Structures are given as C-alpha cells and as structure tokens.
Amino acid sequence: MTGMTVPDNILQPFQLENHAAQGRLVRLGDAMHCVLTAHDYPAEVARLLGEVQVIASLMSGTLKFDGVLSIQLKGEGPVSMVLVDVTTDGDMRGYARFDSKKLEAISQHEANGPQQDVPRLLGNGYFALTVDQGPDTQPYQGVVSLEGATLAECAHSYLRQSAQLEAALKVVVSQVDDEDDEKGSTWRGGGIMVQKSAFSGFQSIDGEASDADFEDAWRRAVIFLGSSTNDELLDPSLHPHDFLFRLFSEDGVRAFDPSPFAMKCRCSADRVQNVLVSFPREEIESMKIGEDVVVTCEFCNVDYRFDADHINTIFKESASG
Numbered sequence: 187m188t189g190m191t192v193p194d195n196i197l198q199p200f201q202l203e204n205h206a207a208q209g210r211l212v213r214l215g216d217a218m219h220c221v222l223t224a225h226d227y228p229a230e231v232a233r234l235l236g237e238v239q240v241i242a243s244l245m246s247g248t249l250k251f252d253g254v255l256s257i258q259l260k261g262e263g264p265v266s267m268v269l270v271d272v273t274t275d276g277d278m279r280g281y282a283r284f285d286s287k288k289l290e291a292i293s294q295h296e297a298n299g300p301q302q303d304v305p306r307l308l309g310n311g312y313f314a315l316t317v318d319q320g321p322d323t324q325p326y327q328g329v330v331s332l333e334g335a336t337l338a339e340c341a342h343s344y345l346r347q348s349a350q351l352e353a354a355l356k357v358v359v360s361q362v363d364d365e366d367d368e369k370g371s372t373w374r375g376g377g378i379m380v381q382k383s384a385f386s387g388f389q390s391i392d393g394e395a396s397d398a399d400f401e402d403a404w405r406r407a408v409i410f411l412g413s414s415t416n417d418e419l420l421d422p423s424l425h426p427h428d429f430l431f432r433l434f435s436e437d438g439v440r441a442f443d444p445s446p447f448a449m450k451c452r453c454s455a456d457r458v459q460n461v462l463v464s465f466p467r468e469e470i471e472s473m474k475i476g477e478d479v480v481v482t483c484e485f486c487n488v489d490y491r492f493d494a495d496h497i498n499t500i501f502k503e504s505a506s507g
C-alpha cells in the first residue's frame with residue numbers, strides 16, 4: 187500500500203451488496219484537531235466536542251439537506267453546551283462551554299473515559315438537531331432528551347425517535363501520537379453508521395428474498411459494525427475501502443465517492459457588526475477593551491476589533507437605515 191494516499195477528513199458512503207443496509211464511515215484528522223485546539227479545553231471536554239463532530243458528520247450524510255446542519259447539546263452538568271455545525275460543502279466548526287470548577291470537582295473522584303460521558307459531563311438536558319436551508323425555508327428541528335450513557339447512544343435514540351431510522355453507529359475520538367512528524371499528539375475522530383434499507387431492494391444470495399433473510403442480513407450488518415475496533419476507526423494509515431471490505435467481507439460492500447470535511451468558520455466582520463447593532467448602545471460600551479470594542483468568535487477564537495469611530499458609524503447607519 188506504500189505510495190497510495192489514504193484519504194482523511196472525509197465522509198465515505200457505502201452500501202452492502204445485498205442492499206440490506208447502507209452506511210457511512212467518517213474520519214476526521216485536521217478538521218477535528220483544529221476545532222478542538224481553537225480553545226484551551228480540558229481533554230474530556232475536547233473529546234465530547236469531537237464526538238459531536240463525528241456524529242454531525244455521520245448525520246450530514248444521512249439526512250439530505252442543502253444548507254447547514256447543526257447539533258446542539260445542552261446540559262446542567264459541568265459542560266453546559268456543545269454546538270457543532272456542518273454545511274453541505276463540508277465546512278465544519280464547533281465549540282463547547284464548560285465550568286472549570288464543576289469539572290474539577292467531578293474529575294477528582296471519577297475515572298476518565300467516554301463510557302459515562304453524558305450523565306457525568308452533561309447531566310440532564312437535550313440533544314437538538316437543526317437543519318437550516320436558507321432564509322426562505324422553514325428550519326427543521328428534532329429534539330430528544332439526553333438519555334443514554336454515551337453520545338453515540340443519544341444519537342441512536344435521536345435517529346430512532348426523530349428521524350425514524352433503524353440504525354447502529356459507533357463513535358470514537360482520541361489523541362493519537364504522530365509517528366513521523368513533530369506535531370506531538372493530535373486529535374482524531376472516527377465513526378461508522380449503518381441504517382436499514384427498505385426490504386424492496388433486498389437481494390438474497392439464492393435469489394429468493396424472504397423477510398427472515400432480510401432481518402438476518404440486517405442483524406449481520408449491525409454485528410459487523412460492532413466488531414470494528416477503535417484502532418481501526420482512528421488509524422490514519424488504514425484506507426477506508428480496505429477497512430470496509432474487511433469489515434463486511436461476508437456480505438460484500440460497495441464504496442461510493444467520498445466527500446471532504448474541513449474546519450472552516452463562517453464568521454466575518456460584517457456578521458459581527460450586524461450582531462453588535464442589535465445590542466443597546468450602553469451594552470456596547472461595556473464590551474470595550476481599552477478604546478476598542480473586541481468581539482471574539484466562540485467558534486474559531488478570532489478577535490474582531492472595532493474602534494470608537496467605527497462603532498459610531500455603524501450605529502448611525504443602523505439608526506438611519
């Protein structure tokens with residue numbers, strides 16, 4: 187396999203040859219590392235945010251849309267909010283809000299690991315998925331309460347309850363050591379999902395498709411998915427095709443064209459200005475650092491700086507417009 191580039195930061199759609207299930211494989215390298223290191227997150231908060239990135243990526247390939255898909259988690263625990271959005275073109279961004287004191291309090295007496303992330307880090311709350319397809323369309327939103335130990339379980343119950351899909355998924359996020367460069371360790375994420383197809387398309391090996399064969403084929407797909415390992419999902423040198431062909435070798439699998447993901451924020455000075463003029467003028471004064479008003483994008487951590495003259499001008503324009 188030497189010399190062959192292994193695609194990274196991609197959504198890889200696939201379908202089982204028997205048409206019992208279709209699915210998606212996601213692998214995120216830079217697109218995840220850039221989001222998780224834009225802020226100084228404690229490792230377990232970063233991992234949680236990364237898991238939402240993987241889930242948003244899987245969902246973006248599952249629900250057909252043209253615009254922006256976002257997933258928001260709200261909780262009463264140490265992590266109060268996680269927000270990730272991804273566009274049809276694969277531009278992705280996200281951030282998390284957390285309370286360091288609450289986080290420290292739970293970290294002292296509980297083990298690390300994603301097994302109890304939801305009750306431990308988020309507590310009571312909800313998982314909301316929104317699809318915004320532009321100004322002249324009605325945004326779609328589905329919400330489920332945060333029930334389950336892991337985010338993958340929450341995503342699974344979302345798919346069952348809100349999207350009415352029979353599906354299975356696996357999500358993993360971890361810091362991985364780079365072998366050949368000096369970056370040290372980087373964040374990587376991987377995920378895989380299968381969803382049950384319609385019986386009408388099912389092709390049995392002997393040609394006579396029965397309901398029982400179909401259910402068996404679906405169950406096998408779920409079992410194969412479950413047999414994938416975290417290492418395989420995170421391995422940047424394992425080609426997605428090799429991974430899928432090995433995982434579903436018994437039933438055969440077809441891989442379609444992958445689509446790319448990249449960390450890309452949609453903030454701009456214009457957008458920040460539009461937000462500023464929606465505030466009362468006195469409040470703007472309180473946002474000053476020295477002579478300037480400084481607004482930091484929560485997603486990418488970029489500072490937008492406006493001097494007093496600029497602020498006067500935009501408020502005059504908005505008053506006259």
Ligand SMILES: [Zn+2]
Nearest residue numbers: 451453483486
């Ligand atoms: Zn930004």
